[in-house]
Amino acid sequence: MAKDITLMWGAGSPPCWRVMIALEEKNLQGYKSKQLSFEKGEHKLKEVTDINPRGQLPAFKHGNIVLNESYGACLYLEDQFKSQGNKLIPDNKAESALMYQRMFEGLTLFQKIAQSLFYTRFVPENERHDSAVKRNRDDLKTEVKLWEGYLQGTGPYLAGKNFSLADVIVFPVIAFLFRFGLNEEHYPKLAAYHNTVKDRPSIKNTWPPNWKDTPGQDALKDL
Amino acid sequence: MAKDITLMWGAGSPPCWRVMIALEEKNLQGYKSKQLSFEKGEHKLKEVTDINPRGQLPAFKHGNIVLNESYGACLYLEDQFKSQGNKLIPDNKAESALMYQRMFEGLTLFQKIAQSLFYTRFVPENERHDSAVKRNRDDLKTEVKLWEGYLQGTGPYLAGKNFSLADVIVFPVIAFLFRFGLNEEHYPKLAAYHNTVKDRPSIKNTWPPNWKDTPGQDALKDL
Incomplete structure (x- = not known):
């Protein structure tokens, strides 16, 4: 096929x-x-x-x-493949707008993760500063809190009651946070979202193979 | 309406x-x-x-x-507003794929512009390095050359013969390059694209008002 x-x-x-x-x-x-x-x-x-x-x-x-x-x-x-498999853009106007909003905010979330977690990968040694490391981490914390807030009002999915392209696109970014040790108690709504969506067949079937065999990291445990 | x-x-x-x-x-x-x-x-x-x-x-x-x-x-x-005004996603499969490809590569182009042109806005004084300034500028040059190459094969629009969302989204970024002095002789295909699209009514009607009254800048004239 x-x-x-x-x-x-x-x-x-x-x-x-x-x-x-x-x-x-x-x-x-x-x-x-x-x-x-x-x-x-x-x-x-x-x-x-x-x-x-x-x-x-x-x-x-x-x-x-x-x-x-x-x-x-x-x-x-x-x-x-509009009519094949699951419909990923909701018909409802408000829900589709929220889907697009979250999809593209996902770029900012991932950028802030990369900036903080991969600082030493992106910044040559002689250009590194503790002040930048701290700022990047503070920025990431602010961003993650924003997403925790988003899930207060809606759910169970990012754009409301239907699984949509927002989840297809942003779930891997949220899973990444937990892989790097994000504390479920600090972010209960994000944790609930993560735990609901991770059992969806499309997610289980594509779960990163190396995540199954190796322990997660704890870089974000105190975020 | x-x-x-x-x-x-x-x-x-x-x-x-x-x-x-x-x-x-x-x-x-x-x-x-x-x-x-x-x-x-x-x-x-x-x-x-x-x-x-x-x-x-x-x-x-x-x-x-x-x-x-x-x-x-x-x-x-x-x-x-699918059936209102101009259709912005081509029906042709290959053209729509190219449209999406260029739309999202536009994010990288804009990021490299921002990183280079607004370095002092984003990086606190005590964290600035000449090596970073040079690298950001080299990265921007590589990126702009890539886009010059893209327009060798296709045109007159970014995804081929039809004006599409790729142009809606990326034209302002390309116009930004010329506003900051990009040399038309160094990038003839980008210049031709810019000159063709800038006269389109939707672009003329929305041209940045402050660009009409003030001279452009020359930060990119030697890129």
């Missing part, structure tokens, strides 16, 4: 994971799936850069059509 | 501008438009934070529905 789809991905990467979730939700199992290792630098292999000249994962193809931007791939899959 | 739409915006901000272009393209003139000044800090006014708790512009409302994320607002307007 989905033999004309190719996805190259790296484990635990929210951009890769969300495309995998979208494929499951649209009943597009059976695509050509190739797991590559960021650690080994395999995202710079020619087979990746032939599809994604930025040398990033995901690298995604549908027939001869290339679409490597993960948000774009999710929107495209919903457009192309 | 569009009296139930409110947009608060700041001049020259690509996120604000793209929502204004989308409104024009969908024939939604006559909305409640309020220009605010970033310089005066008006994006932190209560009338903004009541709609957009992040204290950012745009702040956008359709009836009681709030949608402040500019990408989201553009997608929502296309969804809700």
Whole structure:
């Protein structure tokens, strides 16, 4: 069915994971799936850069059509397979607006995570400052609190009562927070959301394989 | 017609501008438009934070529905007013995929612009490094060259022969480059794109008012 789809991905990467979730939700199992290792630098292999000249994962193809931007791939899959699998854009106007709002705020959440957790990866040693480390962490805390607040009013999903593209796209980012030790007691609404959604088949079937075998980290336990 | 739409915006901000272009393209003139000044800090006014708790512009409302994320607002307007004004998502599968690809790569382009041009705005004085300034500028140059290359193969629009959401969203970012002095001779394809699209009615009608009266800057003239 989905033999004309190719996805190259790296484990635990929210951009890769969300495309995998979208494929499951649209009943597009059976695509050509190739797991590559960021650690080994395999995202710079020619087979990746032939599809994604930025040398990033995901690298995604549908027939001869290339679409490597993960948000774009999710929107495209919903457009192309509207009546197949689960509907991911709610008909209700208010719910669809909230879906778009959360989807794109998810970019800010992930940016603040990356800025804080991967500071030493992105900032050369001679340019590092404790003041920046502290500011990035404070910014991340403020951002995570905002999301905890969002889930006070709505639920069980990010845009309300229906699972939507907002969840496809942002759940992997929230799962990432818990993988890095976010304390469930400090963020009970986010924890409840995480615990509800993680058992959904599309999520279970695509859970990062390396997360199953290795313990999480505790970088965020005091956030 | 569009009296139930409110947009608060700041001049020259690509996120604000793209929502204004989308409104024009969908024939939604006559909305409640309020220009605010970033310089005066008006994006932190209560009338903004009541709609957009992040204290950012745009702040956008359709009836009681709030949608402040500019990408989201553009997608929502296309969804809700599909058969009104200009169609912004091509029917052709390959063209729609290219549209999504460029739309979301636009985030990277804008991020690299911001990182380079607004370095002193974002980085406190004691954390600044010449090595970072140079790297950010090199990264921006690499990125802009990539876009120059994209326009070699396609055109006249970013996703091919039709004006689409990719243009609604990324044109303001490309216009921003030229406003900051990008040299037309170094980037002839981007210049041709800029010159073609800038005369489109939706763009002319929403051109940043402060850009009309003040000279551009030359920060990027040697890029």
